[in-house]
Amino acid sequence: MGPLAGVKMIEFAGIGPGPFAAMMLADMGAEILRIDRSQNAIGLDPANPSLDLLARGRRSVAVDLKQPAALAAVLRLVDRADALLEGFRPGVMERLGLGPDVCLERNPRLVYGRMTGWGQEGPLAQAAGHDINYIALAGALESIGRRGEAPMPPLNLVGDFGGGGMLLAFGIVCALFEREQSGLGQVVDAAMVDGAAVLMTIFHGALQSGWWKPERGTNMLDTGSHFYDVYETRDGGYVSIGSIEPQFYAELLEKTGLAGEDLPPQMSRSHWAGMKERLAAIFKEKTRDEWCEIMEGSEVCFAPVLSMTECQEHPHIRARGTFVEVAGASQPAPAPRFGRSKPQISRPPPHAGQHSDEALADWGFSGQEIAALREAKAVA
Numbered sequence: 001m002g003p004l005a006g007v008k009m010i011e012f013a014g015i016g017p018g019p020f021a022a023m024m025l026a027d028m029g030a031e032i033l034r035i036d037r038s039q040n041a042i043g044l045d046p047a048n049p050s051l052d053l054l055a056r057g058r059r060s061v062a063v064d065l066k067q068p069a070a071l072a073a074v075l076r077l078v079d080r081a082d083a084l085l086e087g088f089r090p091g092v093m094e095r096l097g098l099g100p101d102v103c104l105e106r107n108p109r110l111v112y113g114r115m116t117g118w119g120q121e122g123p124l125a126q127a128a129g130h131d132i133n134y135i136a137l138a139g140a141l142e143s144i145g146r147r148g149e150a151p152m153p154p155l156n157l158v159g160d161f162g163g164g165g166m167l168l169a170f171g172i173v174c175a176l177f178e179r180e181q182s183g184l185g186q187v188v189d190a191a192m193v194d195g196a197a198v199l200m201t202i203f204h205g206a207l208q209s210g211w212w213k214p215e216r217g218t219n220m221l222d223t224g225s226h227f228y229d230v231y232e233t234r235d236g237g238y239v240s241i242g243s244i245e246p247q248f249y250a251e252l253l254e255k256t257g258l259a260g261e262d263l264p265p266q267m268s269r270s271h272w273a274g275m276k277e278r279l280a281a282i283f284k285e286k287t288r289d290e291w292c293e294i295m296e297g298s299e300v301c302f303a304p305v306l307s308m309t310e311c312q313e314h315p316h317i318r319a320r321g322t323f324v325e326v327a328g329a330s331q332p333a334p335a336p337r338f339g340r341s342k343p344q345i346s347r348p349p350p351h352a353g354q355h356s357d358e359a360l361a362d363w364g365f366s367g368q369e370i371a372a373l374r375e376a377k378a379v380a
Contacts, residue, residue, distance in 0.1 A: 002029025002334070003341040007176065009083040010035060010074075011058065013352070016131075016156070017192065018087030018115045019054035020165030025172065026057030027334035027343045030083075033359055034350065035074060038064040038380035041353030049327040055349035056326065061360060062353025062380040070378035071097050077363055078103045078110065083172050083185075087115040090125050100187045110185040111175040115168045117159070119191035131159035131192065138163075138196035143203065147217030147224065163195025218269070220244065226276035227252060227266065230305055237288030238305035239295075241279075251299045256282050353380045 007030045011022040026032045034055065041062035044050075063070040075098070078084060084103060086093050093099045093114075100112040117134045118124040124137075135141045135158045136151075145152040168190035175188050206212035218224040227243040243252040249266050253259040256279065264271035283291065288304050295302040306314060312323045312330060324333045327348035334343035356379050360370050373379040 001341065002027065002343040003338055004173075005029035005341070007031065007082045008080060009033070009085065009172075010077055010081045012084075012086040012088070012093075013037070013040075013055075013060075014087035014115070016054075016087075016160045017164030017168065018085055019052075020161050021113070021115065021168040021172070021190075022058065022085055023054050023056060024166065024169040025083075025085075027345060029341070029343065032058045032085075033077065033081075033363065034058045034060040035077075036060050036062045036352035038062045038070075038353065038377070041351070041356075041380040044351035044354070046351055046354050049329070049348035050351050051329055052349045053329065053331045056331070057346045058350060059347070059355035059359040060350035060352055061356045064378055064380070065096055065098075067376055067378040069373055069376040073360070073365070073373055073378060074098065075102075075106060076365070079107050080363055081107065081110060082176065083111040083113060085113040085115065085168065085172070090116060090120045104185060104187075108184055109179060111172055111179065111188060112185065113168050113172045113175075113188045113190065115164060115190050115192075117164075117192045119194060120189045131156035131164075134159040134192040135163070135196040138193050138200065140196045140200050143200070143216060143222060145216050145222075147215065149217070151216065158199060159192040159196050163197075163199050164190065164192040167192075167195040167198070224269070225272050226279050229276065231280055231283035233286060233288040233291060234284055235287040235289075239283065239288060239291050240303050240305055242301035244301070248299050248301050255294055255298065255300060258282075356380065 004025060009022070009025060009030050009032045011018070011032050011034045013019070013034055013036045022032050022034070063074060065071055065074070078098075086098075094101075100114075103110055103112060114120060116125070117129040118127060132141065132153050135153075140158050141151045141153065143151075144154055168188065171188035171190050175186055179185055203212055207214070212219055216222060220228055223229050227241060227249055230238045230240050232238055241252065243249040246266065250259070253263070258278070264275070286294075291302075292304050296304070311317055317323065321333055323330055324345065325331075326345050329348065331345075334345060337343070357370055360373075360379070361367070365373075370379070
C-alpha cells in the first residue's frame with residue numbers, strides 16, 4: 001500500500017487540476033470517495049471502464065445536492081473524512097451548504113482543499129478562466145516561445161497540473177502533517193495563478209541578476225542557445241540537446257564533428273544564432289535513429305523527441321515500468337516511488353455513481369438508509 005494508506009478523503013468531481021490532485025493522492029494509497037452529480041450517472045455501462053484516467057483509483061457516489069437528504073448524507077461523509085477536495089468558483093460550496101465553516105464545525109480535523117484558478121479572493125476571484133489565462137497573468141506564458149514569435153502555450157501543464165493539481169496535493173499532505181501536531185484541520189487555498197508564479201521562481205532571480213534577458217527566445221533555456229534546443233533530423237524526426245555544462249558541450253562538439261574547429265566561446269550570446277544554424281544543418285544529415293546510435297546514453301545530454309505512443313516502447317521507459325496497463329488502458333504509473341510504501345492504481349476510473357451502494361455502506365450507511373436515499377432520489 002502507498003504512503004497515504006488509511007487516509008480517507010472526499011472529492012467533489014470537477015475537471016482538470018482537481019481530479020489530477022485526487023489522482024496523485026489516490027495513487028499514494030488514500031481512499032478517496034468521488035462525489036459526482038446524479039445527472040451524470042445515466043446510461044453508463046460499468047462493464048466498460050471509463051477512460052477518464054485522471055479519475056483512476058477512486059469509487060464514485062452520484063448525488064443530487066438539491067435534495068436535502070443528499071446534503072445530509074454528504075455531511076455525514078464529511079464527518080468521517082480526513083480531507084476534502086473541491087474545485088468550484090469561490091462561494092459555490094458555501095451556497096451548497098458545504099463550505100469550510102460548516103464542514104470544519106462538524107469535523108475540526110478536516111483538511112479542506114480548494115482548487116481555483118485565481119484564488120479565493122482578489123479582483124479576479126469570480127472571473128472565468130483557464131490554464132492559458134492563469135499562466136499569462138503569472139508571467140509564465142510570456143517567457144515561453146521562440147524569438148520573434150508569439151508565446152507558445154505549453155499544453156495545460158503549467159497551470160492546471162504543475163501549478164494547480166500538484167500544488168493542491170502537496171498542500172493537503174502538508175496540512176495533514178501539520179494536523180499531527182495541532183490536532184486541527186484547516187483550509188488549503190490552491191490557486192493556479194499562484195502555482196504558476198511559484199514555478200517561475202528561478203527565473204525571477206535570474207532576471208534580477210541580469211543573467212536572464214526579458215526578450216523571449218534569447219536565453220539559454222528558452223531556445224535562444226544552440227546547445228539547449230530541439231533539432232530536426234533527415235527523416236523529419238526531432239532530437240533534444242541539453243549540453244549546458246562545459247564537459248557535456250565538449251562531447252556535443254565531438255559527436256557532431258565540430259571538435260577541433262576554431263569556434264566561439266560556448267556562452268557568447270552573439271554567436272548563438274550562427275552556431276544554431278551550423279548544428280541544424282549537421283542534424284539534418286542523419287535520421288533520428290542514427291543520432292540515437294551516436295548520442296543516446298552519452299554525456300551530450302541527449303534524447304530523441306518521442307510521441308506519446310513511441311515513448312511507451314523505449315527500453316528505458318519499459319525497464320522502469322513508467323507506464324502500466326489497467327483495465328486495458330495504458331497510462332503513466334504512479335510517481336514518485338518509495339522504498340517500502342509501494343504506490344499503486346487500485347482500480348480503473350469509475351463511471352458516475354458506479355459504487356454508490358457499496359461505498360456508502362463502507363462509509364457507515366445501513367442498507368435501509370441507502371434505500372431511503374434512493375427512494376428520495378438523493379442518490380443515483
